[in-house]
Amino acid sequence: MSEKPIAASGSNQPIVKIGHYTLGATLGVGTFGKVKIGEHQLTKHKVAVKILNRQKIKSLDVVGKIRREIQNLKLFRHPHIIKLYQVISTPTDIFMIMEYVSGGELFDYIVKRGKLQEHEARRFFQQIISGVDYCHRHMIVHRDLKPENLLLDHNMHVKIADFGLSNMMMDGEFLRTSCGSPNYAAPEVISGKLYAGPEVDVWSCGVILYALLCGTLPFDDEHVPTLFRKIKSGIFPIPEYLNKSVVNLLCMMLQVDPMKRATIEDVKKHEWFQKDLPGYLFPSPVEQDSSVIDTEAISEVCEKFGVKEHEVHNALLSGDPHDQLAIAYHLIIDNKRIADEAAKAEIKEFYVASSSPPATSESSRPHPERIAPLRDKSSPAAQPAEPNKARGTPVKRSLSLLLMRM
Numbered sequence: 001m002s003e004k005p006i007a008a009s010g011s012n013q014p015i016v017k018i019g020h021y022t023l024g025a026t027l028g029v030g031t032f033g034k035v036k037i038g039e040h041q042l043t044k045h046k047v048a049v050k051i052l053n054r055q056k057i058k059s060l061d062v063v064g065k066i067r068r069e070i071q072n073l074k075l076f077r078h079p080h081i082i083k084l085y086q087v088i089s090t091p092t093d094i095f096m097i098m099e100y101v102s103g104g105e106l107f108d109y110i111v112k113r114g115k116l117q118e119h120e121a122r123r124f125f126q127q128i129i130s131g132v133d134y135c136h137r138h139m140i141v142h143r144d145l146k147p148e149n150l151l152l153d154h155n156m157h158v159k160i161a162d163f164g165l166s167n168m169m170m171d172g173e174f175l176r177t178s179c180g181s182p183n184y185a186a187p188e189v190i191s192g193k194l195y196a197g198p199e200v201d202v203w204s205c206g207v208i209l210y211a212l213l214c215g216t217l218p219f220d221d222e223h224v225p226t227l228f229r230k231i232k233s234g235i236f237p238i239p240e241y242l243n244k245s246v247v248n249l250l251c252m253m254l255q256v257d258p259m260k261r262a263t264i265e266d267v268k269k270h271e272w273f274q275k276d277l278p279g280y281l282f283p284s285p286v287e288q289d290s291s292v293i294d295t296e297a298i299s300e301v302c303e304k305f306g307v308k309e310h311e312v313h314n315a316l317l318s319g320d321p322h323d324q325l326a327i328a329y330h331l332i333i334d335n336k337r338i339a340d341e342a343a344k345a346e347i348k349e350f351y352v353a354s355s356s357p358p359a360t361s362e363s364s365r366p367h368p369e370r371i372a373p374l375r376d377k378s379s380p381a382a383q384p385a386e387p388n389k390a391r392g393t394p395v396k397r398s399l400s401l402l403l404m405r406m
Contacts, residue, residue: 017041018095019088023049037100047085048101052094075304075328076138077335079280080131082151082161101159103152110147115215118246119276124150125209126273127158130281132201133264138331141197145204146184147211182224183207183217187232187256199258202267206253213246214239218254232256245272283340297332301325 016023021038027048028035038049073084083099106124110116116124128150135142142149144162151159186203188195210218218236221227230236234256238247249270252262267273268282293316301312305325315325 018049018090019086019097021047021049021097038097046100048082048098050096050098052096054092054094073140075331075335076135076140077339078131078134080127080158080160081134082159098161099159101151101153103154103156105148106150106152106158107147109152110211110215113215116212118213118243121209121212122272122275124158124212125205126277126281128160128205128208129264129267129273131158131160132205133268133282134334136198136201136264138327138334142201142204143189143197144181144184145201145208146181147208148181150208182227182231183220185231186258187234188258190228190231195258198264199261202253202261202264203258205267206250209246209253210236210250213242218250243272245270249273294329294333297329297336300332301328304328 018038020041022041024037024039026034026036033050033052036049036051038047039045040047074086076084082101084096085099086097088095088097115121128145132142132145142160142162145160149161151161153159182190184204184207186195186200189200207218210216219227219230221230234254236254238250242250249262249267249272252266252270255261262270293313298309298312301307302309305328307325312325312329315323316329318326320326
């Protein structure tokens with residue numbers, strides 16, 4: 001159902017309201033549109049509001065083709081994925097009401113700290129892979145993973161943003177759209193070749209892991225055609241301080257041939273990834289008799305989609321893994337399982353403080369908010385040389401606009 005945003009004048013700046021939310025300052029400008037902070041008029045709960053202009057994104061039609069897909073994105077519940085609460089449609093814009101986190105971007109964190117300690121890089125990376133794996137299992141590919149789309153909450157946990165603004169992943173249906181940011185994009189994406197989906201996220205995750213460990217990008221150049229040549233070559237510098245295990249993982253993920261590239265399952269099983277892996281990130285799947293139906297989950301699907309019980313039953317009996325009602329049902333079952341595991345982990349941490357933080361914990365350090373620190377490469381003061389830091393191109397904003405011009 002579409003609504004019109006209300007502009008209430010009074011002060012110098014008009015107050016813009018959409019639904020029950022009052023829009024505030026702009027948090028950022030992404031590929032798909034502006035993101036503003038919003039506040040619920042009654043509860044004062046803060047949200048992030050992504051504003052998508054219909055003219056700019058003609059392919060995104062929540063009323064028609066992907067209405068059910070958007071509905072499923074609202075069912076996504078994972079501790080490391082930004083939640084989508086509501087979608088409000090107007091004739092000119094689409095407003096996506098999302099979870100707000102206050103810790104800024106992982107990008108800013110890397111810029112401020114440089115290369116991270118291995119244990120911290122691993123913790124972030126494990127959370128990212130957990131979120132990516134969850135979405136892939138439910139037929140969604142991100143295709144634009146980069147540190148700017150990875151946000152941090154007040155507990156320094158990663159939250160993946162912008163999942164679902166790409167096509168739904170369908171078996172045998174290849175994604176031709178060349179989206180994403182050049183520095184993090186897989187060779188087959190920048191080459192305009194056909195690609196299935198999950199493998200391009202694996203490549204991007206490999207670039208992100210490199211940035212976490214090295215504070216630099218594996219492939220970079222101011223001259224975009226040269227940057228593309230470097231990406232297609234798959235050759236990148238390996239600093240001496242990286243241990244052999246993580247170098248092996250990086251080489252598996254940054255494999256030019258997508259058929260030889262590591263899968264998410266390969267990453268999950270890798271010895272470097274497995275170290276200190278929290279149990280809640282990958283809870284064991286519950287072996288369930290396919291003939292046993294969860295009636296609560298059925299009821300929730302009926303309520304969310306406005307359908308009858310027999311329609312959901314038929315969707316499950318059809319065996320089509322891409323049926324949106326079936327996806328919704330399995331999402332709800334999966335969410336219960338993840339919530340149970342997360343609750344167990346919290347209880348365990350409460351009673352057994354097995355790994356108390358050191359005296360110089362992250363919480364005692366100043367926390368990066370949404371600022372733009374030291375990003376200008378042209379300024380010599382922006383990036384002071386440090387003798388202990390590996391040489392390389394500092395992590396910087398992606399060149400997404402340059403792709404559009406080519």
